[in-house]
Amino acid sequence: MEPDWQDRAFHHHIATLIDALDGPDFWTRLTRVIERFLAFDNWVALVFIRDRAPLVCAESPMPDGTVDLLFRAYLEGMYQLDPFYINACERPRAGLVTLAEVAPDNFRMTDYYQRYFKSNIIGDEVQFNLPLDARRTLIISLGAKHHYTERDIAMFAMFAPWVMALMRQRLPYEPLAASQAADGDEGAPQSEAAAASEAAPGARDVDYASRFEAVARQSGRTALTAREIEVVRQSLSGFSTRAIAERLEISFETVRAHKKHIYAKLGVSSQSELFALFYEPNGREGA
Known part of the structure; x- marks a missing residue:
């Protein structure tokens, strides 16, 4: 054809x-x-x-x-x-x-x-x-x-x-x-384009754990444990309490307990406040 x-x-x-x-x-x-x-x-x-x-x-x-x-x-x-x-x-x-x-x-x-x-x-x-x-x-x-x-x-x-x-x-x-x-x-050579991207704001935010630790320290809040940081990230990403429990291979009640401790340590009362604290500079400054 x-x-x-x-x-x-x-x-x-x-x-x-x-x-x-x-x-x-x-x-x-x-x-x-x-x-x-x-x-x-x-x-x-x-x-x-x-x-x-x-x-x-x-x-x-x-x-x-x-x-x-x-x-x-x-x-x-x-x-x-x-x-x-x-x-x-x-x-x-x-x-x-x-x-x-x-x-x-x-x-x-x-x-x-x-x-x-x-x-x-x-x-x-x-x-x-x-x-x-x-x-x-x-x-x-x-x-x-x-x-x-x-x-x-x-x-x-x-x-x-x-x-x-x-x-x-x-x-x-x-x-x-x-x-x-x-x-x-x-030690490897770096292109101009890559160097420019490296110099961009936030490019040296090595990982979410470092970000969360830095925000807690700067705002005078109690530092989170590694497991609590993981619960925060997964929660803010959209995983439900049950999904987080399955992903981390812990119980549903343990995840709920982690969330309660996280809110108390950071002095927040909602997911929106948690998001603002870690991902919105204005929310961080006003907290």
């Missing part, structure tokens, strides 16, 4: 992407090809790094050309509550990842969802993930104001093989993904 014009056009678009692999506009051109077939509203290419802030490869511009303050807040700390980031760090795997697969059971009740996701992503999100090693995963995220349909997800899954292949071939030209500095090798 002879290929129709749509087949010919598709092959042409793939060819242009291969030609763009070593160019600065690769990510933009990749998203333009995908959006010929699927509607989405924003995108970003990142390197997720366990216990470190993500590194930005490229991002969709704001309509008015201004800085996306919500995305800056994400890079400065809220990424620690991102279900995609958590999943990539805990269970790295290559391929298409959907929000439905990774979102905790109480995700839509969290302050992270209400104050960041709903405002910035708005409706739904999928990612193409390419693990680079045990700590790093190269991802491209596609966010939409609407919820992706079953057909949309099926199309994304159909595109995954060639998207992943192109991401893999892009690696030699992507200084952020290839930088050995992201692996903690202080």
